[in-house]
Amino acid sequence: MQFVRPLPSYLVTRYHGWKATAYADNSAWYRRLAVEGQRPRAMVISCCDSRVHVTSIFGADQGEFFIHRNIANLVPPYEPDGNQHGTSAAVEYAVTALHVSHLIVLGHSSCGGVQGCLDMCNGKAPALEEKTSFVGRWMDILRPGFDRVQAREVDEAGAARALEKEAVLVSLDNLMTFPFVKSAVESGALSLHGLWTDIAEGSLEQFDPARGVYAAV
Template identity: 40%
Template sequence: MSESYSQMSVPPHILPGRLVEGYQVFLGAHLPTEQKRYHDLSVHGQKPEVLVIGCSDSRVSPEVIFDTKPGEIFVLRNVANLVPPYRPNNDYHGTSSALEFAVMGLRVAHIVVLGHAQCGGVKTYAEGEKDPYKPPLSAGDFIGSWIRLIAPAAERLGPPSEPFSDYTERLSLESIIQSLANLRTFPWIENLEQRGLLRLHGAYFSIANGKLLALDEVHRKFVPIGEQQHSAALQDPRF
């Protein structure tokens, strides 16, 4: 028989206190107004138009940045928002399988690769390029193997330059472009894009000031989005 816990009585080994508090807020502030949406999503399933490939970084939540409601975007998050090239084999492919489900199962119309400033994964790769003797992040080195996907982007930029922080930001932007190139190695993505049924996008979020950049692939440069609204938001009194 299951045991019910009130907000004040949930032991920490059951669920972290912060999550319990957040759920209580959800029950009081969001579920009453979103109940029909959740019911419809349960009955009819999800039909998001956009897949966002973001970083696992806790500071960069696509749902918060784009102010989306349940069911509006399909989110795939991993270290450094990377996409591997199409390589079907017997390995475990979490990112590729999520891509396949979003594109071929949910039939999303857009894929957005969302990078961000001060990315730990990109910084780790850049530090390894700067100091080849730097040890792997962990004994298993799963991250070291994963972030080698940044290598083609780093090769285009050339050796790490100073100031190092500027180089890592440029590498973050270039790795977004590389992930878009890797997306196009998936035959079903290439086919749907060529037929105009799927569009690929790159975006970059600045944690410090909330600025969003989007990739203009025609001119191969990132341009600001909502620049006037961004300036106005920062000028508003905060208290």
């Protein structure tokens, strides 16, 4: 492991600052979490994008959210094919082991993954079409959403925003292909939620299934 290097000094400094302040002020709570384990009420599936700070948006403390992040906040369909599925494993653990009451898919504005899907599907990103592209093959999950956006008459900027919101809906549809998710939803033990946030404005919208549109929270 000779390629491994020490942590950058600025991160070491930040760690010591956290340990001396935030941790010191709440050490009893951290120790309680360690002993009693986690009991999050909700799972949040969000994008890896560094600008999307889930705990800050909801003012959450440690132990409140079970968070999974991936490119473009996507959930693949239920496919127990023997391959490695990080997102599917996280969903399974949240629903069957942690028994979360809410499962939230959070999309966002200016999503690079969604823009990549848009470019790929429009033939403008040949590198993403290669079989060796992990990002491209991951973004294949969003192709049904792209097809729906293509059916609308929107400009390029409008298409990107529409596809960002479709990414949330595609993930919600795919969640219901998981037998344990479907069972929990139908029994009332679990509720699914679709959200989209505008990074620049700090606004938050939720999908209203009755009207088939997103509305401000």
